[in-house]
Amino acid sequence: MFPYGEAVAPAVTSVFTAVLTEGPISRVALARRLDLSSAAVTKAARPLIEMGYLEELAATERTGPGAGRPASPLAIRADREFFVGVKITRDELIGVVCDLRAGVRASAHRRLAATDVDHVLTELGELVDDLLDGPGDYRSRTRRLGVAISGDVDHSTAQVRYSPFLRWRDVPLGERAGKITGLTTSVENDVKALTTAEQWFGEGVGVDSFALVTVGAGIGCGLIVNGRLVSGSHGVAGEIGHIGFDIDGPECHCGSRGCVEAVAGADAIVRQAREGTGRPELTFEDAVALARSGDATVGAVFARAGTAIGAGIAAVANLVGPARIVVSGEGLSAYDLFEPHIRASFQRQAFGAAADCPLSIRALPFEQWARGAATVSIKDLVGS
Amino acid sequence: MFPYGEAVAPAVTSVFTAVLTEGPISRVALARRLDLSSAAVTKAARPLIEMGYLEELAATERTGPGAGRPASPLAIRADREFFVGVKITRDELIGVVCDLRAGVRASAHRRLAATDVDHVLTELGELVDDLLDGPGDYRSRTRRLGVAISGDVDHSTAQVRYSPFLRWRDVPLGERAGKITGLTTSVENDVKALTTAEQWFGEGVGVDSFALVTVGAGIGCGLIVNGRLVSGSHGVAGEIGHIGFDIDGPECHCGSRGCVEAVAGADAIVRQAREGTGRPELTFEDAVALARSGDATVGAVFARAGTAIGAGIAAVANLVGPARIVVSGEGLSAYDLFEPHIRASFQRQAFGAAADCPLSIRALPFEQWARGAATVSIKDLVGS
């Protein structure tokens, strides 16, 4: 696993993971945290320091009683190694270079003229070259690539089973991207990648159950339960967008009626706004502008969308009881329009103590998708 | 852990668990199944055989090519040890004695005159005595008791945090029941206990994600994800009954409106049947009889209830993607009335491949709750 494929003791992996996600931390604190002896931590940390992944920080100011040898906390050397993350969408590739702590060091993107596998791979190869050969000399310290894509992905074999947006089926993306880029490639579903990023470097740190809801064209949800990603036996999981919200609601492309996505997806919002105003040329941005300027009809569309999303989130809270939930709107600040409705609807529909689950609602810069992809490759380096 | 508190190698636990749940199985097959060397299995099995928990079966008839030494499969000696399981309801205690394979050997019950802790514990003590001193001489081979109760239970400390039905709060039930009965006592939420039983000895064997939906007075759901029970950070999980079904539906006791339980709970069905027929004295059984005799109004009530349950189940399938789902109606066959509606509604609302998730719908003899409690104590003996 580290640096070039040797097997590594379990304690080494868990020490690395803990330092990575829980920042500078002393060996003794690690031992308590991981339920190991401090001797085991010392031994596990040594090779990581030798390989340059960890460093010992200077003793910090003390807390507590005051006596005793000061700790020398272990910290990640974030620039020891870099990782490329690429998110594939229907019309664009978005790429980033991240350091070990998933800090974004460089980014770039490329329009896609077509979505066939060969074309996308060619573009992906060039995007990676641009990123690695640009300013910063990342190439020499980069060995891994993570790719995020919507649809049904088998992470363990790095294959895309089915991606409706791109019309891909059974594509050995990891293998092919690996050949083109020369990087060890991980592939993961985009929402799961983002969820992993949040688990390791965001609000999911330190809790062992956690949900990330993405609101945009579609409405998705990544779940961490008992510290592990929920994958779904039939390749389906986190489909919060297709939970029923209003049995008399509009038809959904899934064949049912009144799904959350059919009420609160971006397309659905535009359609409802057009119907309400009688202006068939309205865009999503127009709808946002109208709602912000006080248009009651369009405002009601956003309110209803927020209510639907809140109900979906409440369903997650009622069923799996995550310690916290992050709601992240694709791209923009537009979703502030329905944030209060999300919260109100969640409070109403959450059962008992589930209503105590903290909700973070915030924008999601598009680059974050690519960062999620990079996080998957970091995780695969560390080995869980 | 075994027999009296010594620590035991991980492989011993996993071998025991695998033989327990996956029936007679050869050492070589176990090694494959558990990803251990056959030497490790041989070593792990020995102490279990010596302690009388496992036995070696005679060689079975062969399958496959035909040559080679025949396997001597390992099997559980089910009568090596017995376990008492008790389910506490508002007005009754139901108790069983189970063997190691959760086979019910004896059962008994006791009406409760009151629900205060002292009274319940006294009755529980007598119930356990009745069971153990009755025919069968179980006492000498019984060391453990499992108690199942609705509400918020902390299994790790064997405490009842809050049980609305009994109005209990922060009761150290495990400790107190242990003192009275002399048995090491485990306490678990009733639905979780039943789910554990299904995971170990029912349809959950061999899959690592799985849902059990209970339909009765309330509508609940136990979840196994990645092989582990979902517990919920805030003490809430599996509250499928409070997922929204119809925003214009009847008020629910939880404060929201149109929850699955408000449409499909036993009380809700009775209320709707009364309203529909204008007969305020109608019981649940009357409603069942009417529906079966072709009453369209009451039939529609059951149809709607089934649709609500199906939608809730679809939400589970869409969110966590279990490998299979068992729906078990409290007690009786009455729920055949809405079974087709459950299936139809599930198919409509399940997204994509989630609709492939097999659904088992079957009656749930009341004794099963107590068996679930016993299963928890078996699991706690084995140690996960």
Add this chain to the structure above:
DNA sequence: CTTAATAATTTCCTTCGTCAAGTATTGATT
């Protein structure tokens, strides 16, 4: 009666992590 195939066991060895003892570094107390 060999040979091939499969199952189980045995022996020896490696690995990993603990234990207990010792070293390091500080503030407080005398």
Add this chain to the structure above:
DNA sequence: AATCAATACTTGACGAAGGAAATTATTAAG
């Protein structure tokens, strides 16, 4: 200044757990 107590870390001996490979056991097929 010397000592002590507290906390952090390191070291080396040890033991438990599981693996590899050789060995034994048992069968069917030729």
